[in-house]
Amino acid sequence: MALNLGIGTGNGVNRRSFLTGATMFGLGAATVGVIDGCGMGSKMVSAANMTDPAADILTAALIAESLAITTYYTALSSTGVITDSNLAGAGGTATNVSATGNAINVAYLQGALLEEVSHAQLLRSLLGLPTDGSGDGAAGVPQTFYYPTGTFSTLQGFMPVLVALETAFVGAYMTAVEEFASMAAGYNGFSATQSNPAMAGSNLSQADLILYAKVASSILGVEAEHRALARAIPAVTLSSPNYAGINVVPANNVNYEITDGLTGLIVSVSGDTSTTAAAALGSFISAGTNPVSVPTVAAQSSFSTVVTSSVASNVSGSIPAAE
Numbered sequence: 647m648a649l650n651l652g653i654g655t656g657n658g659v660n661r662r663s664f665l666t667g668a669t670m671f672g673l674g675a676a677t678v679g680v681i682d683g684c685g686m687g688s689k690m691v692s693a694a695n696m697t698d699p700a701a702d703i704l705t706a707a708l709i710a711e712s713l714a715i716t717t718y719y720t721a722l723s724s725t726g727v728i729t730d731s732n733l734a735g736a737g738g739t740a741t742n743v744s745a746t747g748n749a750i751n752v753a754y755l756q757g758a759l760l761e762e763v764s765h766a767q768l769l770r771s772l773l774g775l776p777t778d779g780s781g782d783g784a785a786g787v788p789q790t791f792y793y794p795t796g797t798f799s800t801l802q803g804f805m806p807v808l809v810a811l812e813t814a815f816v817g818a819y820m821t822a823v824e825e826f827a828s829m830a831a832g833y834n835g836f837s838a839t840q841s842n843p844a845m846a847g848s849n850l851s852q853a854d855l856i857l858y859a860k861v862a863s864s865i866l867g868v869e870a871e872h873r874a875l876a877r878a879i880p881a882v883t884l885s886s887p888n889y890a891g892i893n894v895v896p897a898n899n900v901n902y903e904i905t906d907g908l909t910g911l912i913v914s915v916s917g918d919t920s921t922t923a924a925a926a927l928g929s930f931i932s933a934g935t936n937p938v939s940v941p942t943v944a945a946q947s948s949f950s951t952v953v954t955s956s957v958a959s960n961v962s963g964s965i966p967a968a969e
Contacts, residue, residue: 699840700826700843713930714765715763720798734747757961791938801890816869816873829855842854877899
């Protein structure tokens with residue numbers, strides 16, 4: 647069995663439905679406090695009383711990956727963030743780290759960017775969208791995101807937002823694993839009959855759904871690495887472990903990854919819409935201050951201006967195979 651990577655028609659999910667909760671990916675309950683502290687109010691979004699369909703989960707994940715790509719790319723190319731002494735240092739850039747900088751920490755962000763690009767391309771294939779990104783907008787993937795004031799002005803402004811986002815991404819993919827598994831089993835109100843967005847008129851098989859759960863878990867693991875490595879960037883000490891209001895010692899500070907309070911991606915079988923991923927991402931999507939455009943897929947193909955060739959050549963791997 648293999649993932650269907652055929653190109654077909656789009657899934658028809660649009661921006662309006664995303665904003666009203668039909669396909670919104672977001673930040674979990676445990677993350678909202680961090681985001682509010684950064685100047686971003688949370689937004690509660692009502693959702694229909696139903697379970698999440700597979701196509702909408704994939705679209706929500708693509709929106710999240712686009713947000714992640716935009717976040718990492720902008721940090722790597724923003725003078726305020728990248729010239730911090732914990733990264734490229736004074737006068738340095740992502741591809742030319744100064745003597746006072748830390749090239750290893752810069753590589754953490756560079757690797758994360760390339761990995762998010764890989765995730766996005768996989769999701770486009772599963773959704774039947776062109777891999778050049780030309781179908782993203784029509785599929786409901788925003789081409790602009792909005793950030794808290796000061797996010798890219800300094801590393802101190804960037805770190806809380808990045809850690810909160812990666813925590814949420816882990817929680818959302820963990821929830822997706824549970825939902826795909828529930829679909830495969832026809833459990834807890836989920837239907838095993840799910841349309842294949844990459845092949846009009848066909849359905850995903852039970853084996854496809856099981857494999858999707860496995861793929862989501864593999865992405866979850868990478869997002870967890872991103873969270874821990876981001877927390878490892880600031881130079882702190884055991885006696886003074888706080889940076890930008892976060893205790894970052896140890897960087898890998900959880901026994902188990904958590905769902906971040908999420909009980910569903912878009913809707914919850916419990917009926918509690920406040921605990922879905924759709925509940926809190928509105929401020930990144932709705933027009934507001936500090937707009938940042940999503941890098942084009944053409945730019946993403948190399949990112950040579952922000953990623954060194956040595957890092958790019960060492961970031962590899964493919965989707966997991968079915969059992």
